[in-house]
Each structure stands twice: as structure tokens, then as C-alpha cells.
Amino acid sequence: MPLSPLDIHNKEFGRRLRGYDEDEVNEFLDQIIKDYEAMIRENKDLQNQLLVIQEKLGHFTNIEETLSKTIIVAQEAADELKNNAKKEAQLIVKEAEKNADRIINESLSKSRKVALEVEELKKQAAIYRARFRALVETQLDLLNTDSWETLETREPRELEA
Template identity: 75%
Template structure:
């Protein structure tokens, strides 16, 4: 059990024949009591200060732990956002590729239809040319024929008889 200032104050020493001077011992004991009380007060203050510092340290440790957890959660959230963004980008690319394929296929189909229409128009133009040539040739034959001279001669005769 630790010694208290009161224990020092109440301590009684036996008296001997040539013992110490009682007043001098009492003065020294008073000094020891004052110093001992001061040390005890200082010790309590340091213990209180240490308890306060320990509380602050515990609070900071708690804050540090919370921040670490927050950073981990933020990193996981960032990774998840990054992953979702990549997935969304891939989805957009796939959709764009599908649309591009659809557009190309539609263009090919339209191109095929236009090619068929062009071929049909070429055939119709060839048929028209052939018919027109046949008509012109028939007209030329008609102009070259003797019937025309007969028609012309009877017209001339009819004109001169007038």
C-alpha cells in the first residue's frame, strides 16, 4: 500500500537518548509532506492528462478507421462505376454495330432493288429503241416504195389538171 502524506504526518518515532532533534525532524517531515503532496497532485494531473490524451487518441483512431473504411467503400464504388461504364460502353458499341449492320443490309437491299429497276429500264429502253427503229425503217421503206411515186404522180396530175 502506497504511503500517503497523512501517513508521513502521523508517523511517530521513538525517542532515544541522543536521538535526532525533534523540531528538525518535524521540519524535514513537513518538507517531505509538501513535496510528496505536490508529486501526488502532479501524478494525478498527469494521469488525467494521459486519460484525456488517450480519449483523443481513441477518437483519432476511430476517425482513422472510419476514413479507411470510407476510402475502401469509395474505391469499391469507383471500381463498380468503372465496370458499369465499361459494360454500358460495350452495350452501346454492340447496339451501334447492330444498327450499322441493319443500315448496311437495308442499303444493300435498296441497292439490289435499284439495280433491278435499272435493268428493267434498260430492257424497256432497248425494246422502245427496237420498236422505234422498226417504225422508222417501215416509214423509210414506205418512202422508198413505188407506191409513194404513184401517190405523188397522181397528186401531181391532179394538181396540173386544175
């Protein structure tokens, strides 16, 4: 067990003939007591500082662990968000491709339908022109026939009968 300042203060030395000077020894012991007390106070202060520093270290260690966990969680959340964004982007692209294919197919279908309608109209126009030409030619033939001359010479009553 270490000495205390009180142990040093109460220490008595035996007397002998031709011993040390008692006042000088007492002064030296008083100086040792003062120094020893100062060292004990300094040691206690250092121990208290050590405890405070250890508490701070523990606090900062907890903060570090919390920050590490937070960073890990944030990284995982960012990765998940990134993956979800990629999936959503792929779905959007697929949907856009489907819509584009649908629009193209509808356009081709309408184009074919219009082309068929145009062809049908061309056929009907050709038929109409052919009939109209035939009608006009028939009328011209009728005008060019001699029967017109006989119709001109007849009286109106003859025509009614």
C-alpha cells in the same frame, strides 16, 4: 497501501537519548510532505492527461476505422461504377455494331434494287429504241416504195372510194 502526506505529517518517532534533532527532522518531514503532495498532484494530472489522451486516441481510432470503412465502400462503389460503365460501353458498342450492320444491309439492298431498276430501264430503253428504229425504218421503206408515186397521180376522189 501507499503513504499519504497526512500519514507522513502525523508520524511520531520515539525519543531516545542522543536522538536526532527534532526540528531538523520535522523540517525534513515537511519538505517530504510538500514534495510528496506535489508528486501526487503531478501523478493525478498525468493520469487525467492520460485519460484525455486515451479518449482522443479512442476517438481517432474510431475516425480511422470509419475512414477505412468509408474508403472501402468508396472503392467498392468506384469498382461497381467502373464495371457498370464497362458493361454499358459494351452494350453501346454492340448496339452500334448492330445498327451499322443494319445500315450496311439496307444500303446493299437498296443498291441491288437500284441496280436492277437501272438494268430494267436499260432493257426498256433498248426495246424502245429497237421499236422506234423499226418504226422509222418501216416509214423510210414506205417512203422509198413506188406506191407513193401512184398516190400522187390519183385524184382525191379516187382515193376516197
